[in-house]
Structure formats: structure tokens, C-alpha cells
Amino acid sequence: MPHIGLVSLVVADYDDAIDFYVNKVGFELIEDTDLGDGKRWVIVGPRGARESRLLLAQASGETQTAAIGNQTGGRVGFFLNTDDFARDHALMKKAGVQFLEEPRYEPYGTVAVFADLYDNKWDLLELKAS
Structure with a gap:
């Protein structure tokens, strides 16, 4: 298998999700x-990405609605x-993205x-060069 093409993300509203991922995350x-x-x-994805992208899927029904925001159990x-x-963290913060912690420097790279x-x-995540 060459790569994962899409990952589905259940959202409450298409346009709100598009606005967040395009105008805040970049x-x-x-x-x-x-x-x-x-x-x-x-479909949204990082600019220039050719592989993994997000399929924004508006919730349909109670089960899907209940999964919004908790698709990975917290x-x-x-x-x-x-x-x-540093560049992307600053741009995202300026655009209003809520970071839950200050940047950390881990053995594998910088993360927040x-x-x-x-x-x-x-x-x-910025991975350290190997």
C-alpha cells in the first residue's frame, strides 16, 4: 500500500469546519x-500535501453527533x-487556534x-532530523 489517502473527521457543520481548517490551521x-x-x-489538507488529507463528514444521526470532538476518546x-x-505555531496562535500547552521539546522533536x-x-509536531 503506498499511503493512506483520507481520514474522515466527523463535524457538526461543513462550513464551520472548512473555516477553521482553512483560515486558522492554514x-x-x-x-x-x-x-x-x-x-x-x-476534502481539506495541508497546502501542497499529496497524500493524507481530511474528509470532513457532517454528522448524521445521534451516534455520529455524539462522536463529534471525541473520535479518539480524548x-x-x-x-x-x-x-x-515556530512559524506555524505563531501563525496558528495569531489566527485563534487554541493551544492546550506551551511547546515541549521531546527526544523526537518539538510538539504542542x-x-x-x-x-x-x-x-x-516538528520531528528531529534523524
């Missing part, structure tokens, strides 16, 4: 296709790699946890 909107009956195929479930932690608009936890 992703690009790759596709937004109307599928009818209120459903859309919405753990960090998503990892956003960067080649310049942030929450998306639904309180899903993400790591912003």
Missing part, C-alpha cells in the same frame, strides 16, 4: 462537491507535521497540543 480546501440531500464531499488523535514549528473547533486534540 490548510487548503481541495474539494467541496454537493452530493445532494445536504451531503457534501469536502487522546491526541491527529498529528500535523511541520518543517518549521492544540484543539480544533470541536475539541479534537492534535499535535503540531
Whole structure:
């Protein structure tokens, strides 16, 4: 298998999620296709990324709605790699992204946890060169 193409993220509202990921995190909107009956195929991802991207899936029904913001049971479930932690951390903070901690310097690299608009936890991570 060459790579994971999409990871589905259950959201409450397509447009709010697009706004957060594009205007605050700095992703690009790759596709937004109307599928009818209120459903859309919405893909966002880091600018220039060719592999893993997010499929924003608006919740349908009680079970999916209950999963919004807790898809990984409160753990960090998503990892956003960067080649310049200081730059991206500053840009995201300026855009209003809520970081849950100050940057940490771990044996594997520099990291800080942030929450998306639904309180899903993400790591912003710059890995050390090996």
C-alpha cells in the first residue's frame, strides 16, 4: 500500500469546519462537491500535501453527533507535521487556534497540543532530523 489517502473527521457543520481548517490551521480546501440531500464531499489538507488529507463528514444521526470532538476518546488523535514549528505555531496562535500547552521539546522533536473547533486534540509536531 503506498499511503493512506483520507481520514474522515466527523463535524457538526461543513462550513464551520472548512473555516477553521482553512483560515486558522492554514490548510487548503481541495474539494467541496454537493452530493445532494445536504451531503457534501469536502476534502481539506495541508497546502501542497499529496497524500493524507481530511474528509470532513457532517454528522448524521445521534451516534455520529455524539462522536463529534471525541473520535479518539480524548487522546491526541491527529498529528500535523511541520518543517518549521515556530512559524506555524505563531501563525496558528495569531489566527485563534487554541493551544492546550506551551511547546515541549521531546527526544523526537518539538510538539504542542492544540484543539480544533470541536475539541479534537492534535499535535503540531516538528520531528528531529534523524
